[in-house]
Amino acid sequence: MPENNEASSVASFFEEPVKRLLFSLQDYSLLAFHSVVNVITPPTYWPDTVEQMDSIGVGSLWIVALTALFIGAVLVLQTGAEFERFGEKAFTGTAVSLALVRELGPVITALLVAGRNASGIASELGSMVVTEQVDAMRALGTNPLRKLVTPRVVATVLTLPLLVAVADFVGLIGAFIYAYYALGMGRVQFWTTAVHALQFGDLVQGFIKPLVFGFIISTVACYKGLRVRGGTQGVGKATTSAVVISSVLVLVVDFFLGRIFLHIFQ
Secondary structure, three states, X not given: OHHHHHHHHHHHHHHHHHHHHHHHXXXXXXXXXXXXXXXXXXXXXXXXXXXXXXXXHHHHHHHHHHHHHHHHHXXXXXXXXXXXXXXXXXXXXXXXXXXXXXXXXXXXXXXXXXXXXXXXXXXXXXXXXXXXXXXXXXXXXXXXXXXXXXXXXXXXXXXXXXXXXXXXXXXXXXXXXXXXXXXXXOHHHHHXXXXXXXXXXXXXXXXXXXXXXXXXXXXXXXXXXXXXXXXXHHHHHHHHHHHHHHHHHHHHHHHHHHHHXXXXXX
């Protein structure tokens, strides 16, 4: 009998967290599904989408560009010296180009956007929930998911690939500047190897990932914002968890997408 009681207590201890996790996944899946369906069904709020694109895309541009510039330089700093030691300095442009387009460009940009915009989205929606603005929208017959969630999801999905393109280009510029002045590589040598190293599969991988990452970041942030409980303290917790969860999911999904693309294109 004591053993049975102990087993039942252990089962009940894990039962509630598992139930909460399953219900959270269900609610998140429904929110993500409706955010996509709302794009193709009226009414649509395109002015809100454009406003969010300006906030998310243009607002993150200088952070992404500055970070990418130094990431490119650091890549050459770490790899160029090793290639030069083995007499293969010409491969520096190839290594930097592949690393930026395949992995570092999409992932670093997604993490930066998650840190800047996932927190902003979660705190904004959470504040609206706390101040009962979302309830007021429902009372007036406006769907909060259509008005608040879909514009942010569409804006993030559309702007993140553009930010990744900027990050790749600026990162290559930073890599070239360091390679030119520190390693003595010529302009033609660097840019020729960097461009010729890229294949169609690399470009597909580099620009499909941001679409997925943008969807994850925006939906997680909206979900955490709309699920705020506990007043202003709950807004702070939702903001933190939105950034942490979206960042972790970006890294996890990046691994599986990388495996899939390597299987397809190699």
